[in-house]
Amino acid sequence: MPEKIKLAYLLAGGCAGCDMAVVDLSETLLDVLPHLDIVFWAPTVADVKYKDLEAMPDKSIDLGLVSGMIRLAEQEHMTRVMRRKCKALVALGACASLGGIPGMANMHTKKDIFDTAYFDTYSTDNPEGITPQTKCLVDGKYELTLPEFYENVRPISAVVEVDYFTGGCPPHHSFVGAALMAVLEGKLPPPGSWLTSGKAVCDVCSRNPGLKGQERELIKEVRRVVDGQPDQEKCLLQEGYICLGAVTQGDCNAQCPGVNIPCRGCGGPIPGVKDFGLRAVSAIAASMADEKLVDQIDCPAKLFYRYSLPSSILGGKLK
Amino acid sequence: MKRIEINPMTRLEGHGKISIFLDDTGNVENAFFQTVELRGYERFLRGMPIEEVPRTVSTICGVCRGVHYTASVKAADSVYNVEPTPTARKIRELFLNAHYVEDHCAILYALGFPDFVAGPTASPAVRNLIGLIEIVGVETGRIVLKKRRSAVRILEMLGGRPIHPVAALPGGWSKRVTEEERQEILALSQDLVELGQMTLQVFDDVVLKNKGYMELVLGDIYKVVCNYAGTVDDQNRVQYYDGTQRIINSKGEEIGRFQGKGYLDFIAERVLPWSYLKMPYLKKIGWQGVEDGEASSLYCVGPLARFNVGSGYDTPLAQEAYLKMREALGKDPVHNILVYHWARAVELLNAAEKVRQLAGDESITSDDIRAPLGEAVGEGVGIIEAVRGILIHHYKTDKRGIVEEANLIVATTHNKGPINVAVRRAAQSLIKDGKVDEGILNMVEMAYRPYDICLACATHTLPGRQPVQIDIYDSQGRNYQTLKNF
Amino acid sequence: MSDWKPNIIVFACNWCTYQGADLAGSLRYKYPSSINIVRVPCSGSIEAEYIVEALHKGADGVLVGGCHPGDCHYKEGNHKALRRFNLLHRLLVDMGVEPERVRLEWISGSEGKRFAQVMNEFDATIRKLGPSPNGRNGNA
Ligand code: SF4
Ligand code: SF4
Ligand code: SF4
Ligand code: FES
Numbered sequence: 001m002p003e004k005i006k007l008a009y010l011l012a013g014g015c016a017g018c019d020m021a022v023v024d025l026s027e028t029l030l031d032v033l034p035h036l037d038i039v040f041w042a043p044t045v046a047d048v049k050y051k052d053l054e055a056m057p058d059k060s061i062d063l064g065l066v067s068g069m070i071r072l073a074e075q076e077h078m079t080r081v082m083r084r085k086c087k088a089l090v091a092l093g094a095c096a097s098l099g100g101i102p103g104m105a106n107m108h109t110k111k112d113i114f115d116t117a118y119f120d121t122y123s124t125d126n127p128e129g130i131t132p133q134t135k136c137l138v139d140g141k142y143e144l145t146l147p148e149f150y151e152n153v154r155p156i157s158a159v160v161e162v163d164y165f166t167g168g169c170p171p172h173h174s175f176v177g178a179a180l181m182a183v184l185e186g187k188l189p190p191p192g193s194w195l196t197s198g199k200a201v202c203d204v205c206s207r208n209p210g211l212k213g214q215e216r217e218l219i220k221e222v223r224r225v226v227d228g229q230p231d232q233e234k235c236l237l238q239e240g241y242i243c244l245g246a247v248t249q250g251d252c253n254a255q256c257p258g259v260n261i262p263c264r265g266c267g268g269p270i271p272g273v274k275d276f277g278l279r280a281v282s283a284i285a286a287s288m289a290d291e292k293l294v295d296q297i298d299c300p301a302k303l304f305y306r307y308s309l310p311s312s313i314l315g316g317k318l319k
Numbered sequence: 320m321k322r323i324e325i326n327p328m329t330r331l332e333g334h335g336k337i338s339i340f341l342d343d344t345g346n347v348e349n350a351f352f353q354t355v356e357l358r359g360y361e362r363f364l365r366g367m368p369i370e371e372v373p374r375t376v377s378t379i380c381g382v383c384r385g386v387h388y389t390a391s392v393k394a395a396d397s398v399y400n401v402e403p404t405p406t407a408r409k410i411r412e413l414f415l416n417a418h419y420v421e422d423h424c425a426i427l428y429a430l431g432f433p434d435f436v437a438g439p440t441a442s443p444a445v446r447n448l449i450g451l452i453e454i455v456g457v458e459t460g461r462i463v464l465k466k467r468r469s470a471v472r473i474l475e476m477l478g479g480r481p482i483h484p485v486a487a488l489p490g491g492w493s494k495r496v497t498e499e500e501r502q503e504i505l506a507l508s509q510d511l512v513e514l515g516q517m518t519l520q521v522f523d524d525v526v527l528k529n530k531g532y533m534e535l536v537l538g539d540i541y542k543v544v545c546n547y548a549g550t551v552d553d554q555n556r557v558q559y560y561d562g563t564q565r566i567i568n569s570k571g572e573e574i575g576r577f578q579g580k581g582y583l584d585f586i587a588e589r590v591l592p593w594s595y596l597k598m599p600y601l602k603k604i605g606w607q608g609v610e611d612g613e614a615s616s617l618y619c620v621g622p623l624a625r626f627n628v629g630s631g632y633d634t635p636l637a638q639e640a641y642l643k644m645r646e647a648l649g650k651d652p653v654h655n656i657l658v659y660h661w662a663r664a665v666e667l668l669n670a671a672e673k674v675r676q677l678a679g680d681e682s683i684t685s686d687d688i689r690a691p692l693g694e695a696v697g698e699g700v701g702i703i704e705a706v707r708g709i710l711i712h713h714y715k716t717d718k719r720g721i722v723e724e725a726n727l728i729v730a731t732t733h734n735k736g737p738i739n740v741a742v743r744r745a746a747q748s749l750i751k752d753g754k755v756d757e758g759i760l761n762m763v764e765m766a767y768r769p770y771d772i773c774l775a776c777a778t779h780t781l782p783g784r785q786p787v788q789i790d791i792y793d794s795q796g797r798n799y800q801t802l803k804n805f
Numbered sequence: 806m807s808d809w810k811p812n813i814i815v816f817a818c819n820w821c822t823y824q825g826a827d828l829a830g831s832l833r834y835k836y837p838s839s840i841n842i843v844r845v846p847c848s849g850s851i852e853a854e855y856i857v858e859a860l861h862k863g864a865d866g867v868l869v870g871g872c873h874p875g876d877c878h879y880k881e882g883n884h885k886a887l888r889r890f891n892l893l894h895r896l897l898v899d900m901g902v903e904p905e906r907v908r909l910e911w912i913s914g915s916e917g918k919r920f921a922q923v924m925n926e927f928d929a930t931i932r933k934l935g936p937s938p939n940g941r942n943g944n945a
Contacts, residue, residue, distance in 0.1 A: 017381020017482045023425065024481055026468035027461055071358075101378040104363040107899075113359035117597075118590045121361055121726040122713060124597065125587035125606070136592040142340050144351055144593040170381060170482050226370045226399075226489060226692055226720065252480070259479035259486045259494040264374070278853035281896055285889040294892040298721055299366040301899035306375070313857045318901035318938035 005184055006062045008040035008053065010082050012075040012156065013102065014068025017170040018093040024173040032177070035184055054081055061086045063183055067170075069095040069102055069310065070154045083160035088183070090195070091162045092176075094169040094266050096155060097194075098276065099310025101169065103153045104302055106309050106316025110151050155311045163191040167249050167268030169307055175251045193271075194249065200270050201245030201263045205254035207235045218289035222296040230260045237262070237287060242297060244304070246283045247273065264306045275313045277304035337763070339746050345753025350743035352735070352767070353594045361725045369395045369695070369720040370488055376712070377483040379729070382425070384482045385418030385474065386705035387729075389560070390712040393701030395489035397579065398716050400696040404687045407491035412560040413504070413677040414477045414484070415703065419559060419670035420511045421470035422706045423663050427518060428463055432525065432660075466514040469507040473674065476500055489720075491689035498684050508675035512636070515668030519640055522664045527647075536657040540748045541766055543737045544569045544611045544654045546601060546618035549628035550704040557629035559670070559704045565628050566601065569613055571652045574603065579700045582711050588728065598735045599728065609739050617736035620708025622662035623769070627652040634676070637669030656741055659769035695720040705730050741766040811839040811865040811931040815924070816855065818848045820878040822870030824914030834921035837928040847871070848909075849882025853893045856907060860897075860939055866906045866931040868923075873911040883911070901938060905930050 011019055022029065039061055040053045064086030070076050083089055091097040099106070105113060118124060118131045135145050156162060166179055179195045182188060189195070202208050209216050216238065223240035230236055236257055237243040243262035245254065247270055256263050269276040281304055285294060297303065301317070309316055342348040360379060364372060372395060377388040389411060396403055403411065471481050477496070478484020486493040496504075526532050535541070546569060550562040566574045566585060577585050588597035589606055600606050604616035611617060618624075631641050644661060677683060700713045708730030715724040745766035817823040823844050829836060845851055848871025859867050869890060877883040890909045898904050908927060912920050 015378045015381040017378065017384065020381045020384065020425075020482055024468070024471050026464040026471070030457060030461055030464065101375055102358050105359040108359065108362050113362045116362040117359065120724070121588075122583055122724075123586055123588045123599070123726060123728060124590060126590040128590075130590055130592050132590070132595050133592045138351070138593055139349075142338070142349060142351065144338055144353065146353065146593065146595065149595070169378065173481065224368055224370060225493070226368070229689055255480050256485050261374075261479060261485040261493050264371075275854055275857065277896065278857055278893070281853050281892050282889055285892045286885060288888055291884075291888040291891050294888060294895065297892070297895070298368050298719075299899065300892065300896040302363070302367050303371075304896060313854070313861045314900055314939065317899070 004035060004037045006060070007036045007038050008061045008064045008082060008086060009038070010040070010064070010066045010078055012066055012068035012079055012096065013071045013153070014093065014095040014100065015102075018067035018095070021093075021168075021170040021173045021176050025177050026173075028173075028177050032180060032184075050078060050081075053078075053085060056085050058084050059087050062088065064089045065092045066090070066096050066156050067092040069099050070156060070159060071102070071150050073150075076159050079156050079160055088163045088188075088191075089160065090164045090166060090179070090183075091156050092166055093171055094167055094268065094307040097157070097162075097165040097167060097268055097311070098308035099153050099155045100307055103155075103308070103310040103316075104306070106152050107301060108317070109319050110149055114149075152316055153310045154315075157311070164188070165194045165268065166251075167194065167196065167266065168252060169266035172252050172255070194268065196249045196251050196268075196271070198271055199250045201248045201250040201252070201254050201257070201267060204250040205235075205245055205257050207233060207254075207257055209235050209238065216287070219287050219293065220289050222293050224298075225261065232260065236260075237284075242284060242303065244280050244284075246287075247276065247279045264303075266307050268308070275311075276308040277301070277312050280304045337742055337746075339750070341750070341753060345751070347743070347747040347750050350739075350746045351593060352739040352742045361727055364714075364722050364725045367722050369398050369699075369714060369716055369722055372714070372722060373487045374483060374485045376727070379727075381482055382422065383705060383707065384422075385415055385478075385484070386703060386707075386710055387712070387727075388478075388484055388487060389415050390701045390703045390705065390710045391714075392487035392489065393561075393703060394699040394712040394714050395487075395701070395720075397699030397701065398695050398697065398714055398720055399489045399692045399699075401490040401690045401692055403491050404690050406495070406683060406685045407688050407690070408560075409677055409680065409683045410477060410492045410496060410688070411487065413674060413683070414474065415560050416670040416673040416677070417470045417473040417477075417511070419706055420514065420667055420674065421467055421474065423667040423670070424463065424467045424470070424514060424518070426706075427660065427663055427667070432521065462517075463514065466510040466517075469510040469514075470674075473504050473507055476504065488689060490692050493688070495686050495688045496684050498681075501678055501681070501684050505675070505678040508671065508678050511671035511674055512668070515664075515671040516636070518664050518667050522661060526661070536661075537655055540745055540762075541656045541741065541769070542654050543619070543656055543741045543744065544613065545615050545737050545740070546574065546604075547624040547627045547652060548618050548620050548709055548733070549625035550702075550709065551629050552633065555628075555630040556633045557625045557631070557666075557669070557704075558633075561703070564702060564709060566618065567628055567652065569615070569652060569654065571627070574601065579702065580698075580713070582700065582702065582713075582728075586711075586728065586733075588732065594735075596732055596735055598739075599733050600736065609736055611737065611740045615736075617740070618733065619737040620730050620733045621659060622666055623653065623656065623659040624708060625666070625704065626658070626662040632665065632669040634669050634672035636672055637665050640665045640668060656766070656769045694718050707731060708733055738767050809936060811928060811936075812863055813837075813839045813841065813866040813868065813924075813928060813931060814859045814864045815840055815842045815868045815870060816845050816848070816851045817842050817870045818872055818878075818883075819844055819846050821872035821876065821914050822848075822910070822912045822920070825870070825912045825916045825920035828914065828917030829920045829924075830917075832917050834918050836921045836924035839928050839931070840924050847877065847879050847882040848886035849877070849879060849884075851886060853889060856893065857897070860902065860906070860937060863937070863939070865934070865937045866908070866927060868908045868910060868927055870910050870912050870920075873913055876913065903934055905934060906937060 064082045094100040114131050219240050221240045241262045244265040245263040248265045249267035273279045337352050339350040340348045373388045373391045376391045379387045475481040479486045548566045550558045551565050552558045552562050563576050565576050586599050587602045588599045600616040607616040632638050695716050698715050702711050711728040713726040716722050745763045749762050856867050871883040
């Protein structure tokens with residue numbers, strides 16, 4: 001292990017859940033800290049400003065972590081700065097790697113989103129029929145500006161080259177710890193890969209009929225979790241609860257099926273898959289006993305692309 | 320006053336932004352706190368089955384990991400017009416209280432205490448989590464982190480995941496608590512209560528016993544006079560999971576109470592051309608602009624609001640701490656915003672005691688975790704007292720429970736007006752004759768930090784320093800100086 | 806816009822639809838030059854990715870042609886194709902693709918004439934719809 005690894009952390013457009021996963025390392029964090037020289041962690045832990053990061057020599061930081069997706073110019077800019085300064089760049093979590101849940105906004109136009117937020121919601125009071133403006137004059141004298149709201153959300157790989165991807169929304173703190181250790185010990189796969197055990201959620205799910213030496217049966221009816229209480233042992237998918245565990249990386253140890261809830265794919269696609277949603281479509285369709293059943297799946301785009309719409313081939317709804 | 324030059328948009332996006340305008344003499348004429356991001360959840364929830372909503376809206380904020388989740392599942396209950404089973408209710412309440420402990424702990428230690436422990440004018444380099452650990456010692460830091468982890472562990476056991484949980488379902492919870500789990504939670508809850516006691520002790524030692532700090536706490540710089548809203552039980556004691564929302568005016572008189580959809584009678588959100596975040600106000604008073612004082616229609620929420628609205632807490636140790644607070648502060652509403660941190664410390668203990676109570680109740684392991692669901696009635700409101708204040712989730716669905724419309728009012732949004740006033744007041748008291756320096760930035764930050772503006776809920780933040788840029792304009796509208804903490 | 810010509814991709818199963826296209830050619834049943842045929846082993850081998858990739862790269866319409874039910878050379882391939890296609894179709898409609906742009910047809914090796922008819926009809930449909938929205942404003 002080298003003496004000290006220089007580390008930088010940037011939160012782009014996420015919910016800070018990935019950051020909390022790092023905080024949740026708790027005492028482990030204190031154990032790792034001596035091995036780290038945190039040169040930038042905006043804006044929490046280290047008091048280093050954006051401009052200081054910009055002033056650092058290129059490639060002077062060993063490892064950069066970026067969580068969150070890109071919606072605004074600043075997020076894009078800072079992600080690019082991180083790329084220049086860091087030898088290795090890791091996309092931490094579903095937002096950074098795939099676009100994440102906020103990426104579902106790509107199903108709607110900017111106008112739709114504004115109309116909902118500023119006109120249609122019940123408690124909205126908008127007597128003058130206005131929307132926030134990038135430039136406006138308040139009381140005739142105070143000029144105020146706002147950043148532009150981009151049309152779409154993007155994963156960070158859309159603006160920079162990413163060395164390693166990690167899934168999870170957020171990644172489990174023990175997985176964050178393991179990934180950090182792998183980096184500290186230099187045990188890394190080739191650049192461009194996902195840091196993952198490589199196993200699917202199904203592979204680590206105790207419900208998997210295959211692991212119990214049973215045959216997988218085809219689905220005969222589609223159920224929502226409000227329709228019934230799943231058996232504690234049986235495969236959720238086989239019972240008709242659409243579960244995406246077959247195409248999702250299982251670094252979470254199948255946490256959702258563990259509490260009787262189907263997987264929604266936050267771990268990201270299993271290796272070799274370019275478009276998570278399309279692979280999920282194939283896997284789910286293949287598990288159905290007949291073709292009519294697929295009509296019972298509600299809002300397929302927001303199910304199959306729950307965490308990955310911006311990184312899909314189409315990137316979002318065609319507008 | 321006019322601006323003659325428009326600077327290109329500075330690269331401050333997705334964070335908070337403060338613009339301060341000076342008059343001819345270099346004193347502050349006005350200030351604006353702008354929120355500059357919008358993510359569109361209200362729109363993209365449409366079309367999703369209601370049972371998928373809790374795990375989805377949870378990602379509005381990873382710091383508030385338990386609240387959007389809980390409010391939306393309560394809304395989902397009412398979409399099906401069903402009450403959760405008694406067991407499920409206990410599990411949810413236990414879950415929410417464990418989250419309170421973990422979140423208040425992160426906020427106090429990462430955000431509140433550094434100001435006091437290191438000193439309000441200390442260099443920002445030590446006014447942060449790592450600086451704090453250095454000052455209080457790694458061992459203390461370790462104890463705090465370890466005890467906080469006990470809360471995270473409870474969240475994971477109940478919710479299925481430590482962050483963005485998945486086990487809540489309309490009418491119940493997806494997995495029962497086993498007796499072994501209950502025993503484990505009960506044991507962990509001891510850590511939480513100790514964490515609460517220890518935290519109050521730190522507050523006592525560092526703040527209450529320091530005369531200089533107390534002058535700051537009780538002085539006029541950090542003071543906003545407005546209305547308050549918070550959730551109480553039938554004895555007016557502070558509640559988190561469920562209760563009645565009570566509103567009082569700045570003198571402490573009750574203005575009204577609401578539940579469920581009744582929020583629409585009291586709250587309206589004004590669209591402002593200069594912020595992506597709307598600004599709520601009390602409908603009955605009517606929009607009075609961004610001003611505090613007795614006539615104000617602004618109200619605030621969160622620990623201080625709960626302290627003002629309620630008549631105490633429902634657990635013995637917290638109640639004891641409450642009485643001590645009242646003794647020091649009097650019985651009228653407290654408008655000094657640094658008291659937020661004090662109330663936060665008391666709540667941490669209150670929530671910890673509740674976790675212990677609930678885990679001590681053997682019936683929580685019963686297997687009636689789900690109420691049967693019929694057809695959806697098509698509309699549901701879920702309101703909880705989130706860590707940062709009242710949180711409202713409101714959905715319309717079709718008969719199958721597919722979301723057609725959504726309206727969310729998050730805690731930080733309620734506080735938007737008061738925060739704006741707090742920042743303006745601090746700037747006015749601190750910037751004189753055009754003299755501006757970095758120390759002022761620290762002090763202005765202290766004006767919004769008590770609210771623990773979780774812009775993640777509107778945008779995002781970390782349990783640390785809220786990234787904020789302050790642009791100061793002279794009377795000609797020229798950019799005079801820019802301060803930023805990121 | 807007047808000189809716009811649709812770009813249509815037809816994934817044709819080697820054992821039936823592709824033979825149908827061949828037959829159409831030798832019998833001189835005309836079909837439009839907008840049709841680009843890609844020969845595949847079986848309709849069941851068309852991954853959802855191929856269809857979407859084609860749309861993304863500028864196809865204005867995509868048609869998958871397979872053997873009639875019961876006739877698949879690999880037995881179950883076309884059933885699998887049907888289930889997958891139905892679900893993909895719903896997904897694509899969600900994503901703003903006009904439903905008529907993506908189509909599945911069973912055309913056997915002896916249906917040369919039908920092959921030409923289907924192609925003419927599909928070409929007409931796509932012409933009516935105009936260029937694909939993906940082509941109009943590119944990808945996110
Ligand atoms: S991946 Fe999930 S936890 Fe991480 S920033 Fe995005 S929404 Fe938050
Ligand atoms: S489909 Fe879901 S429940 Fe079934 S084995 Fe895979 S992960 Fe487990
Ligand atoms: S089971 Fe699926 S959705 Fe749940 S944590 Fe694991 S990868 Fe994420
Ligand atoms: S071989 Fe023609 S569809 Fe399978």
